[in-house]
Amino acid sequence: MHTIAPDAVDTDAVDVESAAIRELVNDLIDRHSPPEVTARLDRERAFNTALHEALADAGLIGLGNDAATSTPPDPRLEVAVLEELGAGPTSMAVCLVVQYMGVGLLAQYADEAQRAEVLAPLVGGRGRVAFALSEPDGGTDVAAAMRTRATRRADGTWSVSGTKTWISGPLVADNLILLARTSEPTRSSIDGITMFLVPRDSDRLRITELDTFAVHGLDTCTVELDEVALPSHAVLGEVGMGFRQVLSTLNGERLNAAAVALGIARGAMAVATKYAKERNAFRRPIASFQALQVRLVDSAIQIESARALLDRAATAAAQGRRADTLSAMAKVAASEAAVSATDTGMRVMAGAGFSTEFPMERLFRDARLYTFAPLTNEMLRNYLAENHLGLPRSF
Ligand SMILES: Cc1cc2nc3c(=O)[nH]c(=O)nc-3n(C[C@H](O)[C@H](O)[C@H](O)COP(=O)(O)OP(=O)(O)OC[C@H]3O[C@@H](n4cnc5c(N)ncnc54)[C@H](O)[C@@H]3O)c2cc1C
Numbered sequence: 001m002h003t004i005a006p007d008a009v010d011t012d013a014v015d016v017e018s019a020a021i022r023e024l025v026n027d028l029i030d031r032h033s034p035p036e037v038t039a040r041l042d043r044e045r046a047f048n049t050a051l052h053e054a055l056a057d058a059g060l061i062g063l064g065n066d067a068a069t070s071t072p073p074d075p076r077l078e079v080a081v082l083e084e085l086g087a088g089p090t091s092m093a094v095c096l097v098v099q100y101m102g103v104g105l106l107a108q109y110a111d112e113a114q115r116a117e118v119l120a121p122l123v124g125g126r127g128r129v130a131f132a133l134s135e136p137d138g139g140t141d142v143a144a145a146m147r148t149r150a151t152r153r154a155d156g157t158w159s160v161s162g163t164k165t166w167i168s169g170p171l172v173a174d175n176l177i178l179l180a181r182t183s184e185p186t187r188s189s190i191d192g193i194t195m196f197l198v199p200r201d202s203d204r205l206r207i208t209e210l211d212t213f214a215v216h217g218l219d220t221c222t223v224e225l226d227e228v229a230l231p232s233h234a235v236l237g238e239v240g241m242g243f244r245q246v247l248s249t250l251n252g253e254r255l256n257a258a259a260v261a262l263g264i265a266r267g268a269m270a271v272a273t274k275y276a277k278e279r280n281a282f283r284r285p286i287a288s289f290q291a292l293q294v295r296l297v298d299s300a301i302q303i304e305s306a307r308a309l310l311d312r313a314a315t316a317a318a319q320g321r322r323a324d325t326l327s328a329m330a331k332v333a334a335s336e337a338a339v340s341a342t343d344t345g346m347r348v349m350a351g352a353g354f355s356t357e358f359p360m361e362r363l364f365r366d367a368r369l370y371t372f373a374p375l376t377n378e379m380l381r382n383y384l385a386e387n388h389l390g391l392p393r394s395f
Pocket of ligand 1 (some may be wrong): 005066098130131132134135137138140141165166167168169212215220355369372373374375376377379382395
């Protein structure tokens with residue numbers, strides 16, 4: 001399928017670097033996760049450690065952050081990696097969204113010891129993190145619903161109890177970046193929440209894998225903590241400010257979710273158009289039927305519209321300009337393009353779309369994730385109504 005390459009119109013250094021990164025990622029996908037391997041790992045619900053390590057060895061997790069600096073990677077480079085992975089081994093893209101968030105948070109808030117113990121292995125690809133925020137009582141209104149509590153003991157150590165759910169990748173992580181309430185909120189529910197680094201193998205911490213319908217190359221789990229003991233230096237950043245610290249990385253997470261969704265949409269279109277050219281009905285390729293062409297073209301328009309928003313948002317973020325509303329728009333547009341393109345793909349492929357022989361059914365399932373994670377598209381529309389259009393807050 002022809003895509004309008006991001007470097008077709010811009011020629012600055014980052015675009016050249018992005019194009020080289022895309023090529024590198026695709027080379028690693030060819031070697032470590034060709035379609036049959038991606039399909040098998042999805043079926044077996046297994047993580048592709050070889051691909052993850054190869055991405056790290058190629059410098060694609062740190063993207064210039066060597067654990068010593070506090071500068072997070074350039075968002076334009078992160079989205080280039082994620083779009084390419086999203087079009088193929090989507091679960092690895094989901095894993096990297098979490099790892100990039102980890103790199104961003106640790107680069108900004110980790111002290112020297114935390115950099116050495118967690119950030120260095122993370123960018124080196126020999127350590128991974130999971131991000132534990134959501135809870136059984138609420139994902140959207142998570143700060144108000146948060147029951148996980150961390151209590152400081154007289155000797156300065158902490159005891160953490162509570163349950164986190166829908167957490168991506170704790171079974172393949174070494175550390176969890178976990179948010180817990182450390183004091184009752186005074187003005188806003190987002191105050192009084194602290195970010196902790198919790199070793200995955202801590203005593204009294206139990207991980208249970210959930211039976212989900214998509215993103216099967218990465219575990220999704222519930223994490224229960226029953227008076228888990230943590231040292232005083234487990235705090236990441238400032239006590240009571242954890243939620244606000246996470247908010248500072250939200251633009252990046254939205255952009256990255258948009259990039260994965262864009263990749264899914266593009267991957268689905270590539271599979272669908274190839275199939276449509278090869279499959280015949282009434283003595284001609286089904287690609288010649290206008291009814292299918294219209295659907296494919298409409299999806300292509302949605303994809304390129306989402307790409308334009310994503311490029312604008314990533315460029316604004318990289319240049320330190322305001323990117324919150326553009327990032328929210330890009331996430332909504334890309335995730336809805338992914339849903340639409342995979343739906344189109346399933347219709348074009350009809351019975352073959354149901355077969356696990358083709359990646360369409362997996363892309364169709366995986367596409368749902370970013371319609372509600374990390375924040376639902378309904379909430380992003382609320383945000384845009386208030387912050388882009390200046391309408392009254394609706395909730
Ligand atoms: C595969 C997977 C991986 C995930 N990975 C992680 C992870 O790594 N870490 C983590 O912390 N979380 C993770 N999540 C959780 C994810 O972030 C939440 O599912 C998401 O934030 C939505 O929360 P919820 O599912 O509790 O939905 P709810 O908050 O219960 O929302 C239900 C519905 O109500 C709507 N709604 C709520 N409030 C409003 C409003 N004011 N206006 C309009 N509509 C509203 C929502 O849009 C939604 O449609 C993951 C989830 C899944 C399924």
